[in-house]
Ligand SMILES: Nc1ncnc2c1ncn2[C@@H]1O[C@H](COP(=O)(O)OP(=O)(O)OP(=O)(O)O)[C@@H](O)[C@H]1O
């Protein structure tokens with residue numbers, strides 16, 4: 001069963017007499033085991049969407065179904081949902097990790113013994129077992145974040161919402177969270193996460209949704225969108241001087257030669273021909289010119305903006 | 314529900330003793346307040362004969378007053394606290410629903426407070442060799458008073474959910490409470506008296522005073538009126554709180570402080 005289905009969500013805020021259209025006609029679906037990265041500039045409407053999915057903000061129109069249940073109508077839907085929300089710790093500072101897990105387990109409708117047992121298992125898995133008696137206040141930011149994710153998983157939800165899970169974490173802690181997200185997804189939990197760190201999104205997401213002004217302007221498998229925007233060219237860097245004869249040979253194959261570097265947008269066979277000509281000059285690297293999500297993101301956002309401007313005229 | 318209550322009690326207790334200095338300071342302050350109360354009551358009462366009665370009235374009255382005040386502010390205070398530490402939205406994600414959790418939570422808080430106060434009182438009584446009298450019939454009007462107090466607590470919580478900054482309002486409300494708990498509605502004349510019954514908590518407080526100060530026996534009609542009043546305000550409080558929750562979800566300001 002589809003883990004999450006959101007259909008034509010719309011939310012307009014009223015602020016000081018002005019209307020802010022935070023989300024308009026946003027629809028998406030996530031299947032079990034899938035990671036969807038939700039990307040967009042500040043104020044694009046990501047947090048509003050996540051909170052509408054979690055039942056914390058009521059959409060003006062549209063509906064949400066978590067494994068078939070509407071969180072705004074049926075509290076059973078909340079049992080299938082875990083969430084770590086933006087910018088706060090989502091934990092009791094004075095309680096230890098063990099106590100937090102047990103407390104939130106009961107709050108999600110588990111019995112206390114089961115919550116305790118599962119809590120310990122999660123602590124073990126998240127490598128926090130040695131800190132289980134330390135008040136949350138005294139944990140590092142990265143540990144707090146991992147614990148918040150563990151707490152959101154205590155009742156084995158089918159859908160996990162993570163609003164900027166790597167915000168403010170150092171490189172190692174981010175890697176840690178990244179690995180956990182992949183693992184959790186592999187066990188069948190659907191994950192919707194927002195992030196401004198596009199390299200992270202690229203590495204862990206199965207699909208990306210790019211949101212602008214409350215609308216999805218692209219929603220595609222991550223691998224496909226990256227491939228689509230890649231120029232399929234190769235960049236070859238080498239050391240030393242290339243004489244005229246060889247330069248001409250290489251240009252004949254179709255590459256553009258610059259000093260100590262050439263760009264070739266052709267077949268793999270052509271690439272080997274070039275390498276043969278280059279031999280025995282030392283190579284620095286040969287790589288495929290692959291677009292990264294940052295470039296794609298900027299490009300799409302720019303195009304969409306340009307489109308709105310021309311429409312406006 | 315019982316599991317939830319037990320867990321809530323455990324959490325309240327753990328948070329209380331996690332930083333022992335704070336807990337001990339709280340205890341010491343409570344002890345001093347009650348010791349002062351004992352001394353001044355003894356001074357005011359003068360005649361040794363009636364001391365026991367008067368002292369009981371004063372102490373029991375004071376305890377009730379602090380507890381009611383505590384309950385009425387508790388949900389609004391908890392809401393603000395949770396919003397600051399970033400756990401408020403997690404509570405609204407619970408399938409139990411926020412009203413149930415906050416109710417259970419204030420009950421746990423109240424239990425802890427009551428236990429501490431009773432402990433302190435017993436120690437003081439042992440040391441000063443005085444006795445306090447507490448008749449069990451007091452529990453009946455007291456329960457109506459608590460129902461009303463919880464209703465008011467939910468209403469204050471509702472205000473905090475929708476309007477956020479309510480500290481001033483809460484401060485102002487203390488005076489209102491003093492009025493409600495002290496109005497002698499029994500002495501009001503006909504049309505006003507009918508209105509007096511509609512005031513929150515006033516009927517229950519009046520009945521308590523009748524029992525404690527005037528040594529009257531429990532009047533069944535008064536008690537029933539007070540009970541209806543308590544249930545009415547409790548229901549109204551829940552209703553207003555749920556309305557505020559919907560309102561906050563519509564405006565997207567559940568956690569927005
Ligand atoms: N409670 C609110 N009242 C009024 N306007 C709001 C409210 N919450 C959000 N907004 C507005 O709605 C728009 C979308 O906000 P939202 O928080 O969903 O963006 P976001 O994509 O999460 O941004 P960020 O990347 O900065 O977290 C913004 O213009 C914001 O100012």
Ligand SMILES: [Mg+2]
Nearest residue numbers: 046047048086
């Ligand atoms: Mg956001």
